Amino acid sequence: MAKAGPAMAALPRSVVAPAGRHTASLIFLHGSGDTGQGARAWIKQLLNQDMAFQHIKVIYPTAPARPYTPMNGALSTVWFDRYKISNDCPEHTETIESMCHGLTDLINDEIKSGITKNRILVGGFSMGGGMAMHLAYRFHRDVAGVFALSSFLNKESAVYQALNRNEGDLPELFQCHGTADELIPYSWGEETNKMLKSLGVPASLHTFPNLDHELSRTEIEKLKTWIVEKLPIEVAKSNE
Template sequence: IFHPSGSLIFVASPAGRHTASVIFLHGSGDTGQGVRAWIKQVLSQDLAFQHIKVIYPTAPARPYTPMKGALSTVWFDRYKISNDCPEHIETIDSMCKLLTELINEEIKNGIQKDRILVGGFSMGGCMAMHLAYRYHQDVAGVFALSSFLNKTSLVYQALRTNDSILPELFQCHGTIDELVLYSWGEETNKTLKSLGVTASFLSFPNLYHELKKDELEELRTWIFKKLPEEMIKTNK
C-alpha cells in the first residue's frame, strides 16, 4: 500500500532545481492526496516551492483501536486518544522503518539529509517527532501541527540519553482543539525544550482540530528559513 517506489505518494515537484525535500504526513484516516488537497483549499494554492519537493505519503490501512478495530489509514495504532497511556510501540517502530526508506530514497536522489524536513498534521506530526528525534537527528527540522506525544513517550526517553545537536521543532496548536487538547501540545513542547530541543510553539485562538491559512503561511516561512535556496557555486 505504501511503497518508497512511489505508489500512493503524492509529490508537489519544485518549479526549479530540486535541492531540498519536505515529507508531510497526514492525520489519522486521511491520505497523502487528501492532506495535499486540504492544504491547497486553505491556502488557495499548493504548498509549493522553487527548489523544494513536497512529498505526501499515505499510511497503510490497519485496524485502529480508537475506531473499535476498524481499518483506517493511520501511521500507528493507539490504545486510546489520550496523552496518559502507553504508546503502541510496535506499530510506531514498523512505520519508522518504512518512512526511513522514504528518507533514504531522497538521499539516493542526491538530497543531503540536512536538507530534508519531516512533519505533519495531528498523528502525522507525532509520527514525524518519533522518526526524527529517535532515528534521524540529522534532518533539517521537524514540524507538528495539532500534535502531541504521550507523557511516557519513547521520544523523551531517547532524548534523555542524547548529547547531539537536535533538529529544531516548529509546533502549532489551536486553543479550542477538542480532539487533541491544546494542553497536550503545550506540554509536549515544554518537555522537548527541557530535553534540549530548540522549539517554537504558536497558539491559534478559536482554532479547532484543523488547518488555518495564517498557520500554513507561518509554516511556509519556517520551511524557507530552514531550507533556503542554495546559491549555485560558479567557478570563476
C-alpha cells in the same frame, strides 16, 4: 540510525515538484484516516494553490490501512495504532517502530536522489506530527527540522526516553496548536513542547486562538515562512 527494516511496500505518495532546481525535500504526514492526496488538497484549498516552492519537493505519503483500536479495530490509514486517544497511556511501540522503518525508506529515496539529510524537513498534522517527532528525534536527528501541527506525544513517550540519552545537536521543532482543539487539547501540545524543550530540543509553539482540530491559512503561511528559513535556496556554485 533507523535501519531499513522488514520489507514494507513503498508508501504511495502525492508530490508537488519544485518550480526550479530540486535542492531540498519536505515530507508532510497526514492525520489519522486521511491520505497524502487528501492532506495536499486540504492545504491547496486553504492557500488557493499548492504549497509549492522554487527548490523544495513536497512529498505527501499515505499511511497503510491497518486496524485502528480507537475505531474498534476498523481499518484506517494511520501511521500507528493507539490504545486510545489519550496522552496518559502507553504508546503502541510495535506499530510506531514499523512505520519509522517505512518512512526511513522514504528519506533514503530522497538521499539517493542527491538530497542530503540536512536538506530534508519532516512534519505533519495531528498523528502525522507525532509520527514525525518519533522519526526525527529517535532516528534522524540530522534532518533540517521538524514541524507538528495539532499534535502531541504521550507522557511516557519513547521520544522522551531517547532524548534523555542524547548528546549533540537536535533539529528545531516548529509546533502549532489551536486553543479550541477538542480532539487533541491545547494543553497536550503545550506539555509536549515543554517536555521537549527541557530535553534540549530548540522548540517554538505557535498558539492559534479559537482554532479547533484543523489547519488554518495563517498557520500554513507561517509554516511556509519557517520552511524557507530552514531550507533556503542554495546558490549554484560557480565552476571558476
